[in-house]
Amino acid sequence: DGADTAAGSIQLRSNSREYFSRGVQLGLDWQFTRGDAIHEIEVGIRYHEDEEDRLQRNSTYHQQNGRLVLDDLGLLGNAGNRVQEAEALAIYIQDTIELGNWVLTPGLRYEDIEQKRTRWETRDGRTTSPSSRADSNIRDTRSNDTQVWLPGFGVLYNLSEATTLVAGVHKGFTAPSNSPDVDEEDAINYELGFRYNGGRNSAEAIYFLSDYDNLLGECTASSGSDCTIGDAFNGDAATVQGIELLFTTDMSRTGNYNIPVTFTYTYIDSEFDSDVADTDFFGDVSKGDPIPYIPEHQFNLSVGFLKDQWSSYINVSFVDEVCVRASCNAFEKTDDSLTVDLSTHYALSEKIDLYGKVENITGEEDILGRHPYGARPNKYRTATLGVRIDF
Template sequence: MTFRLSAVASALTLAGILPMIAQTASADTAESDLSGLERITILGSAAAVDELPGSGYYMNAEELARFDFTDIHRALAQVPGVYVLEEDGYGLRANIGMRGTGTSRSDKITVMEDGVLAAPAPYASPAAYYFPTFGRIQALEVIKGGASVAYGPRTTGGVLNLVSRSIPTTDLAGQLQAAAGSDGYGKMHGWIGGSSDRFGAVIEGYRQQADGFKELPNGADTGFYKNDFLMKAAALLDAAGNHRLHVKLKYSDEVSDETYLGLTAADYESTPYRRYGASQLDQMMTEHRQYQLGYDWTLSSGSTLRATAYRNEFDRNWYKVSSVNGESLGGGAEAIASAFDANPQGSLELNVKANNRAYLSEGIQAQFEQALGAHRLVFGARVHEDEMDRFQWNDVWQLNANYSAQLLSAGVPGTDSNRIDSAEALAVFGQAFLNFGDLNIDMGLRYEDIDTLRRDWGKTNPGRDTTPTQRANSTSEVLPALGLTYRLSDALVLIGGVQKGFAPAAPGNTEQENEESVNWEVGARYRSGAVSGEVIGFLSDYDNMHGNCTAAQGCDLNAIDTQFNAGEVRVQGLEVLGEYGLTFAQSELILGASATFTDSEFKNSFNSSLGTWGSVAVGDELPYQADTQVQLSARYLLGAWELNAQARYIGDMRTQAGQGEPDAAQRIDARTVVDLTLTYAIDQRQQVRAGIDNAFDETYMVTRTNGGIQVGKPRTAFVQYNYRF
């Protein structure tokens, strides 16, 4: 399969079947005003989860605001079946997994914003070093199980869709937030917009920054700043509202003084928030640009067609130390992490790599939906291209006894990694939602056809003026799914489903097999008055699981970008979710809980260079996956006051595949972290909110994957003022 987007788009347009957006249209599309026009959701509301033939979770703007979530990891802690691996403490680099997929850089799940793939190159290089600025997100949606068949390319674990600011339906509305807190934390966030009968628009600006909670010996910042700007506009093209056009433009940039270089165990115990002087040059710089144009058409039959063209551009350069005195971080993290401190009168030679990459992701997607009485049919397709252009180099620095750094030699751009990985993909899906009274059946089928290509100019041709070596892969896959719900009573619904999971082999890995699995789930939902709950058991049975060797995974530099086949793996578990509300004379108390219990097992023995796997034996457990996760929450409302508390418990987890009780060097201990917020409504337009993250100042490690131990964020506080009109 070889094609270009422009040619395919023209052909499909002439055929009248523009490729469909891979998501279920909300009822808003049929409205004749601008309400919800550009708000592209999967579920659309928490109530819709009750009818979902599979596991789902919806978090609206009110829930996100209770803790003023700006870190996706903290928000997802209350979603069962989702695993997160903190890294920098602020959520700048998201590590999210679902049902045992692995968490590194969220590369094993499908991440979208407004129904459009959000990863910089979701087919060619899915590791998400870019993640949408979570502080501006208005709703969060998680889909797991058979209902995720409409999304891809990675369908094993599930789908995360982030919903951005919607256009207000009033003449004029807006909001301003200003926050300040510990470690130089600051945030400014504002938006303004409105609608007339036929036109609406909104603009939004967001700025977040902090000096960081870690300490370098030279006193330099270890924090970040991030800017994000969004503009949306929508128009009804006819008086009846049958034809609608919407535009979305977004720009963001970030500078963060983050590193992979962590601490030795001894230094973590004595001074957990220090950073070694060898990491003082480390800095990530990014820019992201997004362009979207959408068209909605409501036909006379009541069916709907929604088409979206999109383009995402992402540039990043993470300038970070990769070796100290010739020893790479991945090859000897504990040994090199304190090398300078062990020889304070000497000097170190630092190899600092400019991990410079440019990403492009673009495509056209569309969806057609038709109601047939109590039943509904949805068809969709997406034509997509993406690429990652690596043009990297190494600088050599000398770090002296007084922590001053001197440049010894500047590298030439393109003399380290110098290649382009690209992909072209066609995805088509169909779903039938059949209603037979108390029984609902969701049958789905997805087809993925993918071509990938790696062009490598090596390390001696930065001008790219000779023919590169090329390695190409082609793959196609048919992915069926079946989901059922049966309503036993007004309060109790049984659910179950089965689907085929899939993730394509990476470009350049010609001997790798696709990741394939069969995923089962069965459970029940209960909702009656102030009581609601859900219990779902899941089983992910892999024929072949992938392991992707990245610096974030603790791989040696010589093995970076290698993909490993793990063969058969089984992951099974139980997801529990519940809420109970109590109403008193003048107040209200809502208690919530969620839990995930997981068991995993490799079914094959093999050796790999993947730092978190290593030498694997039959029966070994997956690393970086706690057996037990529990979240408890309480919300208390009294007049103008609102108090929210959230406690997150994550059990012990091993840092390398193995069996039995891991030793201290291959274990991350269990922890409980409590967050608190107190909100006072001055009037209908003004609020003041104060919050404390990690209220009991728990010291805990989050990862050992690269360069030693990284530590979680300590107790931090903030105060915020909100004004809305």
């Protein structure tokens, strides 16, 4: 409210950090024909190193006459002195085989990732120099190594020039952090469907299933969980399945204007497949509980009008309510949200474009999240006018 505060009542962190990244990547493409089959083989290898260096301080202030006044410039390192590093090796081979109406794509990838974190002592009473990187000031180290093989197989079958059947089975993974005893996120992913492209009209319907052997949760500043940022947690087995629909068309009847229409819809059924003892991230999970923040229904409808230099669009999107914790108790859900946006553009020239937009025209007020630290609203009605210049 702008009132003066007591000395030292406000703490600010200098979130200083440096990032370092380097690597090398080599690739080989080889095309040949064997009988009626056309092969395109890709082979690649990549070595990569990453490093994040944090040396941060907390300082205290008070507010006086509406301004922040420094009381104590904290010692460098008192808010964090650590280095996180990773070395990753990836090798893959893939063969795209064209055989009549069939396109077959088998592939295999290998990943070897070594991660390490070193923390130096910063706590009061345990060091007089929180910025020191001396061996005698090391607080702790931890590491996590991941080696994984990732096979995959994709299939396309061209029913006609406009219609294609698609199917695939692929193993996917997400590397854990350097938290020890945490496994990589591991899933077998299936898809089956079709794509149609008939010029003015196109459509797509895909069924998907992700069978997780281990669902990974990672603590971040935005997760809001009672955990240490950077830590990771095993969520054990889980299943995510659903269907994605896409339809596009142009409703114009003359060549003087265009009315493009795009509709997308996604249905997702997600749940944990096992009981997980109480963790700082997932909470207490029972088999059949929903996976947090995955909506069951969501869709988007976009209708445009394009004529000469003008282009205008109305966009309607819906996102279903979600549980923010597996337990889904009181105050652990979001609201479903229906949002209507309107935008228009006028091209003054090839390089200058005038635009205006109104987001959330109806002024809906919804809770879209509850992390971190309580309910988070959607964006309220917002109008924007601008000029875009392409140099």
